[in-house]
Amino acid sequence: MFQTFEVTSAPDQGVPRLAALRSEMADAGVDAFIVPRADAHQGEYVPASDERLSWLTGFTGSAGFCAVLAEEAGLFVDGRYRVQVRQQAAPVFTPVDWPETQLADWLLARLGRAEKVMFDPWLHTVAEIEGLQERLSVAGITLSAGPNLVDRIWNDRPAPPNAPFFAYPDDLAGATSAEKRQRLAAGMGKAGQDSVVLTLPDSIAWLLNIRGADVECNPVPLAFAILHADARVDLFCAPGQADPVADHLGPDVTIRDRSSLLSSLESLSGTVLIAPKSTPQIVADTLAAKGIDPVHGDDPCLLPKARKTAAELDGSRAAHLRDGAAMTRFLAWLDAEAPGGGLTEIDVVTALEGFRRGTNVLRDISFETISGAGPHGAIIHYRVTTDTNRAVKPGELLLVDSGGQYMDGTTDITRTVIVGPATEEHRRCYTAVLQGMIAVSRARFPVGITGRDLDALARFPLWTRGLDYDHGTGHGVGVYLSVHEGPQGISRRSTVPLEAGMILSNEPGYYREGAFGIRIENLVVVRPAPELPGADDRKMLDFETLTCVPLDRRLIDTRMLSDDERGWIDGYHADTLRKIGPLVDGPVLDWLETACAPL
Structure with a gap:
């Protein structure tokens, strides 16, 4: 079922809402008010009743915050959302690149001594406020907790959720x-x-x-x-x-x-x-x-939760096989239907969710499906709406990032496919992204290594071509829990040592604004690495790949591959065919056999 977002403000609503907020600020005697995209639990996904940032600004990304002053309102977003924020936010809000620009520095450049900054103490963490207080107090700026001023003007705010456990x-x-x-x-x-x-x-x-x-x-x-x-x-x-x-x-x-x-x-x-x-x-x-x-x-729950039990890993493997079969049916359908030019991004979302629900055990999707055709694929966390819905055109890339929630596991997979003929540029960029994904998949590393240590493996093939991407390479994943789970990750900021049982995504990408986006994502689980002849006795770890879904062979430039990379792709496809083949039949099985043929 295609989902739409209910509480987003249109750009023209941003002006009166910002004016009303500034009026409340004046009445409260404060010079700045911070509006985060957060609830009291600091989760990435928040209920409609806590979507204050979206209601105020029109920006629907899953991370960001706004600092409202009397004459300026800075809307802070990270690299995932810099295209999206310019397209969604009302023009009275000024996009600010975060974390390159820190909130404290931005405020210090605009506020004078004795001025006051207010925040809702339910929506900001202790660490966040301590850091901000330390910076602002030196300049004589007061940071104080107070009531949420957005709630005072949000007259049709949805009721808080109260679903039974x-x-x-x-x-x-x-x-x-x-x-x-x-x-x-x-x-x-x-x-x-x-x-x-x-x-x-x-x-x-x-x-x-x-x-x-x-x-x-x-x-x-x-x-x-x-x-x-x-x-x-x-x-x-x-x-x-x-x-x-x-x-x-x-x-x-x-x-x-x-x-x-x-x-x-x-x-x-x-x-x-x-x-x-x-x-x-x-x-x-x-x-x-x-x-x-x-x-x-x-x-104290974070690390024990991240180290999955044997039962959780067995359930995750079963969920990924079930989900892999649904994805295979979807990709076979897409390959048959898309070249005709009659599909839209919403058609793709609806079909994919239908194939997952066809398993009869899907509890929910694990996040709103990303279906980005052509230039929309360059919007890293793009969510199609009836207003942005675009045709899936031959000669363009289609990026589909999706997942399912099953009682025994949570899935998250991205596949980028070509509709019709691919260009040399498509193939060159896709293959560089794929090489990074393979490098992480094949990684073998000592106990104690963190995600930060592995992040460059995924980027190196892109870096050698002067390319990069503005998001982490991987995040932790729960078991019928949050699709984005800490504390483990693969990114420049991830300092948590990887341990056996941790599930992570492996998803390098490349995005060319106004043209196309590429991301390839599998889920992997950390495991003890097998011993190698002649190795010393230090304990090593490696990854088991959970995701079993073919890659788009039409986008692979085999001239760029090493023998090891070619061998990994052929091995991955052989394993996918062995595991998913018995779960599909007829034309879908025929499609799978072709998709998994050796390079």
Whole structure:
């Protein structure tokens, strides 16, 4: 089913909305107000009731923020969204390249001493506010928490979500909630911690073996929790949300009203751990008001959640085979239909989601499908709408990035295909991207290596041609959880050592604005590498590729490939045919056999 975004403002609505916000700022006596694309849980995907940035500016990207001053409104976005923001945002907002330009530097260049900056303490993390406060205070600028001024003018704001939670099977999780809680509590005891405040929905879902439906495409419960050193948990959610899982949670999990979080924090004592990179500032402020100086550390669920159990890995493999068969049916259909010139980007989205739903076990798509034809493919996180819907034309590249949510696994795959004849430039750029994807797929590396250490492998074939891309090479992926999961990743900013069991994407790309975009994405899982003759005794890791879907052989320039790269492609296609072949038949199987033929 094709999905549209409901709360986006049209560009002409940006002027009166910005004017109304500035009026509220004047009444509050503040010189700047920060509007992030965030909710109180700091998730990438937020419910409609928290889409303040989109409502105000018209920009619908999954990351960014706006700093509103009396005479200027800077809209900060990273490299993924620089084309998109210029196309979507109302002209009264000035795009700012972030993180190249930091918010503190931008404010310091525009505000004078004694001026005031206001923020909503539910929507900004402790680390974010500490860093900003340190920079602004030196210049005599006041940074203060206050009410959300956007909410005062958003008269038709949607109601907050309150979807019921449901239990996630222990056999798919590979461990019971009690086992997980006892394991974390043991670690808390060793660290001298009495309680931990949990604010990330996927951490709470993982810890309690529950799921939710508060956010589209991500089966997470929008809840808070406090884990105590005796393995008890206080779970804070909207009234009635947790009733269906009360028996599943058991007597050691107390269900409380979401509105009681702050009062419960006030009753804590001893050593309290918070994660400054994900905890909202209001949590720290509430604890401080009661004389509690919280300990800063990482969310204790992050690494255990990232290290998938054997059951989770088996489920992910099964999900990828099922999804691979659906993708194969889709690509065979696309190859037959697209050359006629009658398809649009929405037709592609609708068809692909239909093939996934044809598995009869799809719970949801894992994110809104990206279907970018021709120049739209250069918009890295493009989402087609009825207004932007473009024909899929012969002679153009089509980039399709999509995924599925199944009870046993989450998938994410990108394939770029050619409709009709490819140009030499298409093939040259596609092959360079493919070489980077192969380099990561074939990587063998010592224990302790981080994603930052591997990122250049994917970029090197592009760098040698003077090309690059403005996004990370890979992100972590959950198991029937968030399709973007931390803390692991493959990027210049990823400093977390990769460990066995971590699932990541491997997705280099290249984007030529106004012309085309190319991205090739498989999911991989970190595993212990087999021993090699003559190697020393240091422990090594490598990747198992989970995704089984053919590449577009028509776009591969074999003259650019080394023998090892050619061998990897032929091996990948042989493996794909072996695994997916038994799951399809008829013309689809014929198409698969041709698509997987040796180069």
